[in-house]
Amino acid sequence: MSTTCTTTAHHALSSHVLFCNSKRTATTTTTTTSRRRLRAMTSCPSSSPKGVDNAASSTDLPPLPNLAELADTARIKITKEEISDWEPKINAIVGWFGQLNDIDIEKEWERLGKLQLSQEELEREMRLRLKSTIDEGGIEFDREELLNKAKNFDKGYFRTPRIMGSSSSSSDSESSSSTSTSSSERSAADDDAGSAVEQLKASAAAGTSGPAQALNDDLLGFNLVVGEIVSCEQHPDPESSKLLVSRVDCGEPEPRSVCSGIAAHYANPQDxxxxxxxxxxxxxxxxxxxxxxxxxxxxASNEDKSKIEVVEAPENSSPGERLTFSGFIGDKMPDIHGENKVVKKKLWDKVKDGFNSNAEGNVNWFGSDLIGVNGSVKAPSLKSCRVG
Known part of the structure; x- marks a missing residue:
């Protein structure tokens, strides 16, 4: 018998049971619990409700429907084997409804009363749980310190960008004015950003580091790390002749595989x-x-990319050393961005055009040299050029 017919029959039988039970005083047959149990019984036809046998349930519940007559009324053709298979399932469902009728709804609401706690009570309970966790040697943190570090946190709230031009309580004219102003501000900001990008590209093409820029979290969250190349060879795919595959020791348990499109500039990868x-x-x-x-x-690369060379970490640098910038002021570098965050927010695209080498060959980001504990990162021979 087709799945559609089976489903229709189940609906018809369930409708019969619901109709018969509608005359009973309890209304719990429409609760979420009953629906879950009904689905459970349908999916597990061999199980029977605890403490309910079919004979007992039939004495205090409406008589079971005649499946053959019900199928004929629903214009469904069913076999004797299907009737034999369905009867215990229907009995079990009716038995479940018998148990549901005995549930004391008032006691259940009383048991779930904690769900109606006030906001203050909920916060107090959460603080007690947190204190218990900390006392048992669990997490430790300073709530105020964390909130002060959070972006856009102000007087107990987190500020978020407007979705519309103004609040819902504003008049139409105010909303229109605000939206227009917001649009013009965004347009001006976009123009400024576009101008900055063009200026950046122009300065990079000219081999200069461009105007000085303040270091930001987008940049400082990158893991610019010293790696030592332990092996290098041509990419195994003949169609990828531009790629070299290097095994790079970055101070991790295993070397990383890193592909670079520099095969044309290193005739002997072993160099x-x-x-x-x-x-x-x-x-x-x-x-x-x-x-x-x-x-x-x-x-590093020259303007027409006819020459490309790897930039080199300071002498005596150790694999795995995280590099920083000469303009950075702080006790330690910010946490490293997660890979998914870098992709989602396109963070590398935001900062990559700021890297250059200056007249001395020092690699920098808008004038702040990329440095390690032993000195500056350098381009071996290419000066005043793009780095990326």
Missing amino acids: LVGKKVVIVGNLKARNMKGVQSHGMCLC
Whole structure:
């Protein structure tokens, strides 16, 4: 018998049971619990409600329907085997309704009364649970310190951007004015951002570091780490002749595989073995023609990209050392961005055009040198050029 017919029959039988039970005083047959149990019984036809046998349930509930007559009324053709299979299921369902009728709804509401606690009571209960967790050696943190570090937190609330031009209580004219102003502000901001990007690209093409920019969290959250190349070879796919595949020690248990499109500039890949380079370590892994690339190696290039070379970490740098910037002021670098965050917010696209090498070959971001504990990162031969 088709699935559609089976479903229709079940609906018809359930409707009969609901109709018969509508005359009873209890109304619990329409509760969420009854629906869950009904689904459970339908999916597990062999099970019977605890403490309910079919004979007993038939004495204090409406008589079971004649399945053959009910199927004929519903214009459904069913076999004797199907009737035999369905009867225990129907008995079990009716038995469940018998149990549901005995539920004391008032006591259940009383048992669930905690759901109606006031906001103050809920907060107090959460604080007690948190204190208990901390006392048992669990998490430790300073709530005020965390909130002060949170962006857009002000006087107990988190400020969020407006979705509409004004609040719902404003008049139509105010809403229109606010929306117009907001649009003009966004337009001006977009123009400024576009101008800054063009200025940045122009300065990079000219081999200069451009106007000084303040270091920001988008940049400082990148894991710019020293890596030592332990092996390097051509990509195994003949169609990927531009790629070199390096195994790079970044101070982790296993070296990373990093693909770089610099094969044309290093005729002998072995020349790169032993070099200490700079890896952008928190970019999401990419499949490069069958090889997973876990990060990107920073390289310097001239204007027409006729020459490209890897930039080199300071002498005596250790694999795994996280680099910082000469303009950074603070006790420690911010936490490293998660890979998904970098992708979702396109963070690398926001900062990558700020990297250059200056007249001395020092790699910098808008004038702030990229440095380690032993000095500056340098482009070996390319000066005043793009880095990326």
